[in-house]
Amino acid sequence: MSGDASFVWLTCQAPIRFDTTCKSCSKLTNHSLGQFVSFRTRSKGLCLGWTRPKTQSRLNNLTMMPIGVPKVAYRVPGAPQADWVDIYNRLYRERIIFLGQEIDDEISNQIIAVMLYLDSEDNTKPIYLYINSPGGSVIAGLAIYDTMKHIASEVVTVNVGLAASMSSFLLAAGEKGKRLALPHSRVMIHQPMGGAKGQASDIQVEARQILRIKESLVRDYCNMTGQPYEKMLKDLDRDNFMSAYEAIEYGLIDRVIEIKAT
Numbered sequence: 001m002s003g004d005a006s007f008v009w010l011t012c013q014a015p016i017r018f019d020t021t022c023k024s025c026s027k028l029t030n031h032s033l034g035q036f037v038s039f040r041t042r043s044k045g046l047c048l049g050w051t052r053p054k055t056q057s058r059l060n061n062l063t064m065m066p067i068g069v070p071k072v073a074y075r076v077p078g079a080p081q082a083d084w085v086d087i088y089n090r091l092y093r094e095r096i097i098f099l100g101q102e103i104d105d106e107i108s109n110q111i112i113a114v115m116l117y118l119d120s121e122d123n124t125k126p127i128y129l130y131i132n133s134p135g136g137s138v139i140a141g142l143a144i145y146d147t148m149k150h151i152a153s154e155v156v157t158v159n160v161g162l163a164a165s166m167s168s169f170l171l172a173a174g175e176k177g178k179r180l181a182l183p184h185s186r187v188m189i190h191q192p193m194g195g196a197k198g199q200a201s202d203i204q205v206e207a208r209q210i211l212r213i214k215e216s217l218v219r220d221y222c223n224m225t226g227q228p229y230e231k232m233l234k235d236l237d238r239d240n241f242m243s244a245y246e247a248i249e250y251g252l253i254d255r256v257i258e259i260k261a262t
Contacts, residue, residue, distance in 0.1 A: 092118070096128045103136030103144070103166050112147045115155075123152035129174065130158045135165025138192045138213055145173050145220075154178065159244065159253065164188035169217065172224040172252045179253040181244040187252055191236045192217060225251030 072090050075082035091098060095118050097111055111129075118127050129148075135141070148155045148170070157174030159181035168187045171179060181187075192213050214236075222232050227250070247253045 094128075095125060096130065098130045098132075099167065099170070100130075100132045102134055103141045105137065105140050108137070108140035108143050111144050115144075115147050115151055115153075119151035119153045126154040126156050126175070126178070127151075128156045128158065129170070130160050131163045131167050131171055132159075132161030133164070133167040134162060135167045135188075138166055138217075141166035141170060142213075144170060148173055156180065157253075158182075158257070159185040159187065159247075162186050162188070165190060168252060169221070172221065177254050180255050180257050181247060181253045182257055183244055183259060185244050187242045187244070187247045188239055189221070189236055189242075189252075190239045227251060 069086040069088065071084045071086050073082040074085050074090050074093070088098060092114055097114055099107070099111065101107060115127060154175040155173075156178040157171045157180065159171050161182075162185065163171040163181075164186075165188060168189050171181075171187065192210055218229065218232050218236060221227065221236070222229055225232070227235070242250060242252070244253070244256045248256065
């Protein structure tokens with residue numbers, strides 16, 4: 001934190017909250033920047049100037065706040081003013097879905113709901129699914145996959161970090177010719193895993209279910225990549241990591257998004 005008698009510029013690694021006052025302001029109102037910054041504005045505009053008592057420490061003006069989902073200003077069409085919404089809701093308005101965690105039933109249901117809504121709103125525009133995920137539940141992932149194939153909107157998939165396990169399956173399931181990746185992203189494929197427990201008969205039932213799912217995944221991978229069945233079966237036997245460019249050769253994606261040199 002640094003500044004002079006009139007202005008303060010804040011540099012902080014954690015979200016902060018601060019109040020400002022100005023000698024020239026006659027009317028002050030509180031204003032909040034989502035979860036991150038609170039400051040005061042005068043009725044006719046933003047007041048950046050401040051003064052502080054000589055005996056008061058600068059640190060007393062800072063209140064550490066918990067880190068949460070980033071919020072951005074967004075004005076709903078027709079609304080009189082902007083409101084603060086979390087970044088993911090804002091991205092939904094641009095038809096962008098971000099899968100940035102392990103796939104479970106909760107995140108699967110959220111993604112499915114958003115896809116269905118965006119498709120009903122306008123099925124002539126593509127939906128963009130950005131992926132940076134270690135994978136997760138096969139059943140939850142297949143629910144997303146089936147929804148992608150069910151809706152009329154094209155789903156453009158983009159690997160922005162790691163698309164592993166079930167996430168690699170969703171990456172490859174994007175619209176043909178529109179499965180993308182950043183240069184330093186990675187892909188990992190492997191066979192489905194199970195965690196059966198209980199009586200021997202219960203474990204047998206679970207094992208048969210896993211084998212049926214594996215057979216289905218292998219055939220779907222073959223359709224999406226063009227790889228022969230036997231090769232696909234062998235490659236899924238163990239963790240198989242690929243660079244973005246290797247993923248192109250394998251048929252999991254179609255193009256690497258080149259970063260322009262500055």
